[in-house]
Amino acid sequence: MTKIRLNILALSVALVAGSVSLAGAEPLKVTIGMPAPITGPSANFGDSMVKGAQIAIDQEKNMQVVLNVQDDACDAQQGVNAVNKLITDKVDIVIGFHCSGAALPSLPLLNRARIPVIVSQALHPSITEQGFPGVFRTISTTAQEAPAAVKILSDQWGAKSFALIHDNTAVQKNLLQQKVQLLKDKGGDVVYQTAITPSTTEFGVNVAKIMSLNPDAVFLVLYYPEAAQMTKQLIAAGYKGKILQCVAGVDPNFIKIAGEKVAEQTSFVTQPVTSQFAAAKPFIEAYEAKFNERPGVLAAYTYDAVNVGLAAIHTAGSTDFDKVVAALKAYSGAGVTGKIEFDAKGQLKTGVFTRLVVRNGDFVEP
Amino acid sequence: MLLQLCITGLVLGAFYALIAVGYTVIYGTVRLLNFAHGDMYMLGAFVGFTALMMVPGSPASILPIVAGITATVVAIAFAGFVVRVVLERIDSKNDVFSPIIAAVGISLVFQNSALHIWGTKPLAFPVQLEQDFTKPLITLAVALLMILAVDLWVSRSRFGMAMRAVGIDHNAVRLMGIRVDRVLYVTFAVFSAIAGVTGFLAGAYYGSIQFSMGFLLGLKGFTAAVLGGIGNVRGALLGGFLLGMIEAFGGGAFGTNWTDVIVFSCLIFVLLVKPTGILGETVVERM
Numbered sequence: 001m002t003k004i005r006l007n008i009l010a011l012s013v014a015l016v017a018g019s020v021s022l023a024g025a026e027p028l029k030v031t032i033g034m035p036a037p038i039t040g041p042s043a044n045f046g047d048s049m050v051k052g053a054q055i056a057i058d059q060e061k062n063m064q065v066v067l068n069v070q071d072d073a074c075d076a077q078q079g080v081n082a083v084n085k086l087i088t089d090k091v092d093i094v095i096g097f098h099c100s101g102a103a104l105p106s107l108p109l110l111n112r113a114r115i116p117v118i119v120s121q122a123l124h125p126s127i128t129e130q131g132f133p134g135v136f137r138t139i140s141t142t143a144q145e146a147p148a149a150v151k152i153l154s155d156q157w158g159a160k161s162f163a164l165i166h167d168n169t170a171v172q173k174n175l176l177q178q179k180v181q182l183l184k185d186k187g188g189d190v191v192y193q194t195a196i197t198p199s200t201t202e203f204g205v206n207v208a209k210i211m212s213l214n215p216d217a218v219f220l221v222l223y224y225p226e227a228a229q230m231t232k233q234l235i236a237a238g239y240k241g242k243i244l245q246c247v248a249g250v251d252p253n254f255i256k257i258a259g260e261k262v263a264e265q266t267s268f269v270t271q272p273v274t275s276q277f278a279a280a281k282p283f284i285e286a287y288e289a290k291f292n293e294r295p296g297v298l299a300a301y302t303y304d305a306v307n308v309g310l311a312a313i314h315t316a317g318s319t320d321f322d323k324v325v326a327a328l329k330a331y332s333g334a335g336v337t338g339k340i341e342f343d344a345k346g347q348l349k350t351g352v353f354t355r356l357v358v359r360n361g362d363f364v365e366p
Numbered sequence: 367m368l369l370q371l372c373i374t375g376l377v378l379g380a381f382y383a384l385i386a387v388g389y390t391v392i393y394g395t396v397r398l399l400n401f402a403h404g405d406m407y408m409l410g411a412f413v414g415f416t417a418l419m420m421v422p423g424s425p426a427s428i429l430p431i432v433a434g435i436t437a438t439v440v441a442i443a444f445a446g447f448v449v450r451v452v453l454e455r456i457d458s459k460n461d462v463f464s465p466i467i468a469a470v471g472i473s474l475v476f477q478n479s480a481l482h483i484w485g486t487k488p489l490a491f492p493v494q495l496e497q498d499f500t501k502p503l504i505t506l507a508v509a510l511l512m513i514l515a516v517d518l519w520v521s522r523s524r525f526g527m528a529m530r531a532v533g534i535d536h537n538a539v540r541l542m543g544i545r546v547d548r549v550l551y552v553t554f555a556v557f558s559a560i561a562g563v564t565g566f567l568a569g570a571y572y573g574s575i576q577f578s579m580g581f582l583l584g585l586k587g588f589t590a591a592v593l594g595g596i597g598n599v600r601g602a603l604l605g606g607f608l609l610g611m612i613e614a615f616g617g618g619a620f621g622t623n624w625t626d627v628i629v630f631s632c633l634i635f636v637l638l639v640k641p642t643g644i645l646g647e648t649v650v651e652r653m
Contacts, residue, residue, distance in 0.1 A: 041576075043486040168623065195623035200582065201572040204374025205617035205625070212367035225488040229572065236497035237370065256490040257574040 028063045030313055032306065033091030033115070035082045035106065037098050038071035041199070041225055044251065045098045046071070048296025049121060053095065055286050056306035062314055072106070074099035079106045087113045092319035095305045098298075100124030101169055107132055114321040116312075116328065120305035121298045123247065124174055128347040134325050136342050138305040138335070139298070140271055140351030146178035148353030149219065149244065149269040154186045156355070157242050159216035163192040165206060165230065166221040176221050191215050196226060203230045207237045217242040224249050228257035235262050244269060250297050255358055263358040272337070272354050273297035273363055280336040297363065304335035367618070373502045375614030376607065377571070380509035383606025384564040385587025387516055387599060388557035394533045394597035395553050401469040402449055403561055404584015405476035406442050410562025411491070411575040412484050414438040418492040425492035434493070438566050439559045445476075446558025450551050473584070480577040488576040491569035505571050512560060517599045529553055533597070586613075589633050595646025604644060 034053060036046035050069050057065045068091055070082035079102025086094060087109065094110055097103035098121040110117050111132040118136045119127050125143040128135060153159050162183055166176045173195075180190050191213045196203065207230075210218060218234065218241060220227045227249040234243065245254075247270040255263040274280055280300045287295040312331055316323035332341045341349045356363045385407060392400045417437035421430040449472055456468045495501040520526040531539045532549050540546050568583075569575045586609060594605025609629060616628035636643065 039481065039486055041486060041488070194621040197582070197622070197626065199576065199578050201568075201574065201579070202374065202378055203622075204370060204377065205614050205622050208367045208370035208374065208614075208618060211370060225574065225576065229574065232497075232573065253487055253490075257488060259490075259573070 028313065028318070029066070030063050030093070030310065030319060031066045031068055031089070031091045032057070032309065033083075033086035033089065033094040034067060034069045034096040035072040035079060035086065035094065035102060036069060036096050037074040037102070038069065040073040040075065041223060042074045042098055044253070045121065045296060045298065048299040049096060049098060049302040051287060051291050052283075052295060052299035052302040053306045055283060055290065056303050056310070058290070059286070060310055063310060065310065072097070072099070072102035074102055076101050076105045079103065080109065082106070083109050087115065091115065093118070093309050093313065093324065095309050096120055096302065097122040097127075099169075100127060103127055107135055111135070116309070116321060116324045118305045118309050118328075120302040126174075128345045131345070133346075134321060136308075136328050136346040138308060138337070138340055138348055139301045140348060140353065142174060143178065144351030145247065145269065145271075145353055146182055149179055149246070150182040150186065152267065152269055152355050153217050153219060153242075153244060154183065154188055157217055159188070159242060161189045161191050161213075161215040161217075163210050163213065163215045163218045164190055164221065165193075165218070166195050167198045167223065167226060168195040169198070169223075179219065179221075196222070196230075198223070198226060200226070201229050203233050206230065207233050207239075210234060210239060211237055215241060217244060219244045219246075220249065221246045222248065224251040224254040225257065228254045228263075231266050232258045232262050235265055242267070247271060250356065250363055252361075255361055260358065260361055266358070267366070268356040268363065269353060270356055271298070271301070272352060273356070274300040275363070276354070276365070277336050277338070279334070279338075283336050300336050304337050304340060307335060308333070308340055371614045371618045372611075375611035377502050377505055377610070378613055379607035379610025380506050381564060381568060381583065381606075382586050382590040382609050383513060383603045384509050384567075385561055385583060386590035386594065386602035386606045387513055388561050389588050389591040390594070390596050390598060390602040391516070391520060391529070391557055392553060393591070395529050396453075396550060397533070398453065398465050399469065399588070400449065400453075400554075401466065401584070401588075402472040402476060403558070404580035404587060405473050405480075406446060406558040406561035406580070407565040407568070407583055407587075408480060408575075408577065408580030409445060409476060410438045410442045410559075410565030411569040411579065412480055412565075412577075413441045413562065414566035414569060415484075415489060415491060415575060426494075431493055435563060435566060438562045442562025442565075443555040443559040445562075446554040446556075447551055449558070450554035454547070454550070473580075477577060477581065484577060486577065488574045491573050491575055493570050494573045495570050501571065505567060508567060509564075512563070513599070513603050516560070517603075520599055525549070525552070586629065589629065592643055593633060593636055595643030598643075598645045601643055601645035608644075 036049045037043055038046045068089055070085050072079035072082040083106040094115055094117045097119045100122040103122040116134040120138055123142045125141045128137050164176055192209055220230055227245050231243055243266040245268045250268050250270045274295045274297055283303050312324050312327035315327040343349050357366045388403050414434045417434040418425040418430050421433045453465050456464050528544050528549050532546055536546050590605035590609045591602050594601030612632050613625050613629050617625040
């Protein structure tokens with residue numbers, strides 16, 4: 001009997017609480033669509049993107065936010081499928097994309113559907129070069145990365161001859177072409193340039209070529225599974241020159257596959273990673289408390305992108321495309337990754353790159 | 367550079383030959399292209415990984431390695447047996463294409479199951495061969511010993527004779543009192559286990575394993591089997607090493623982005639000139 005009474009009491013309290021909240025202003029409901037690689041070799045990037053976004057959503061007080069995640073598998077076809085699903089689900093804003101290969105064919109669809117987009121991790125310059133009014137990006141592009149890489153290779157290391165290896169993906173190829181030009185402009189000689197097949201592990205042929213041409217530096221524009229294998233095989237063959245990896249090599253699994261000893265003999269040119277931002281400390285703590293793991297290297301960029309998107313919708317007071325885009329264009333604020341402002345094309349105004357090395361199993365500044 | 371290319375070609379060839387042997391013997395006995403064979407290689411690597419991680423003590427000592435290889439042999443032999451049981455049911459419908467398509471389906475089931483069980487990230491294999499000249503030597507020695515043993519078993523033993531006889535005429539063999547189904551179960555189990563051990567070896571050689579590792583290797587192993595002459599163990603050995611060398615020197619000469627173009631062009635060329643492969647014999651139609 002007592003139990004029934006208690007239940008009735010609880011029900012009444014709930015009803016009163018409900019009517020109170022109904023009497024106040026209804027919070028704006030926002031659905032964020034997130035295309036992210038949930039499967040495939042970049043799945044761990046996707047996982048930390050989603051978790052980074054979740055932290056930003058947990059901290060949002062003014063709006064009721066729902067996250068709709070679709071797997072783009074870092075693949076053009078799957079990316080289009082993922083985005084079509086988000087359009088059908090009528091999401092209010094799309095935030096995400098880790099791979100340019102998935103983002104590039106998807107953006108025209110989102111533009112046609114008049115859904116604002118904030119790309120948080122994909123780096124291909126074309127993403128913000130296509131002139132879509134609703135596309136923004138909160139991370140530096142490979143166009144901003146190429147000069148940073150060349151600065152390390154030519155100016156810091158004084159290398160004159162280079163080997164460049166990529167995996168034929170859209171972003172890597174683009175990055176490579178820019179670098180070849182910049183290296184040549186500096187009087188450098190690219191003695192070996194080739195592509196490898198992703199998901200393979202045998203690089204003896206490339207190693208043999210590099211050993212015979214003996215360039216001063218090798219630049220590996222590869223994702224971490226292949227980058228780690230190639231680095232390991234190069235060092236085992238006795239290569240003594242410098243080895244530089246691009247941002248796609250920055251992953252804790254690089255160290256696991258290559259081994260700490262090998263990983264410590266190479267450098268990485270990359271956007272600063274999550275752990276390097278002093279302002280990201282509360283984010284890192286919240287992430288570790290919620291998921292009991294360290295955030296991924298780029299998770300802070302997605303966290304910032306979600307915060308910027310929600311701030312723009314809050315300023316706009318609605319999810320109307322034109323109003324949100326206007327708010328994003330006018331946005332100026334401090335994210336945990338630095339100052340966030342967009343240029344006329346929607347690209348983050350200031351790009352920052354840095355060189356990282358591996359020490360004690362972690363990516364740190366040298 | 368020539369030496370390095372030769373070593374690369376030989377190591378690649380050893381892996382291709384070990385997979386090609388399975389393709390070729392299974393084809394020789396059942397007249398079936400078992401496209402799930404490459405996945406036995408992948409599963410072998412993952413089962414070995416799991417066993418190495420489960421046995422207490424440092425994975426790189428004798429007991430965990432023996433336990434890892436034993437677990438791989440047992441588990442993958444069983445997986446091969448299961449594949450045969452499934453294909454047998456489909457085989458009996460007397461249709462050429464159904465078992466091949468079913469094998470492709472089984473391959474995808476294995477691959478995606480591995481993806482869900484062990485995840486998408488490449489895993490660092492707990493046992494790794496030393497990074498010196500012994501690494502390719504050990505790999506080559508293991509591969510050659512395994513293929514030699516297979517060749518002797520198929521050509522000299524009573525069971526090998528039964529396997530070859532089954533390959534020629536199921537019904538005649540059955541009338542001689544030989545249990546055809548038992549011969550085929552053992553064939554699938556043994557050659558799947560060999561592919562599994564090859565996966566374990568690849569894990570120790572390269573130091574990382576991934577759910578997709580069996581796909582391209584399976585395709586190249588099949589290519590090696592066809593190149594050497596499908597149905598012939600020595601042909602698989604020859605095809606494997608030939609393919610490895612073509613890949614190494616082709617990639618060295620034209621760039622690694624052209625490797626697959628060169629490899630598969632060679633396959634097409636051989637099939638145009640000698641459709642039975644280099645050491646292949648013309649298959650006599652069964653009645």
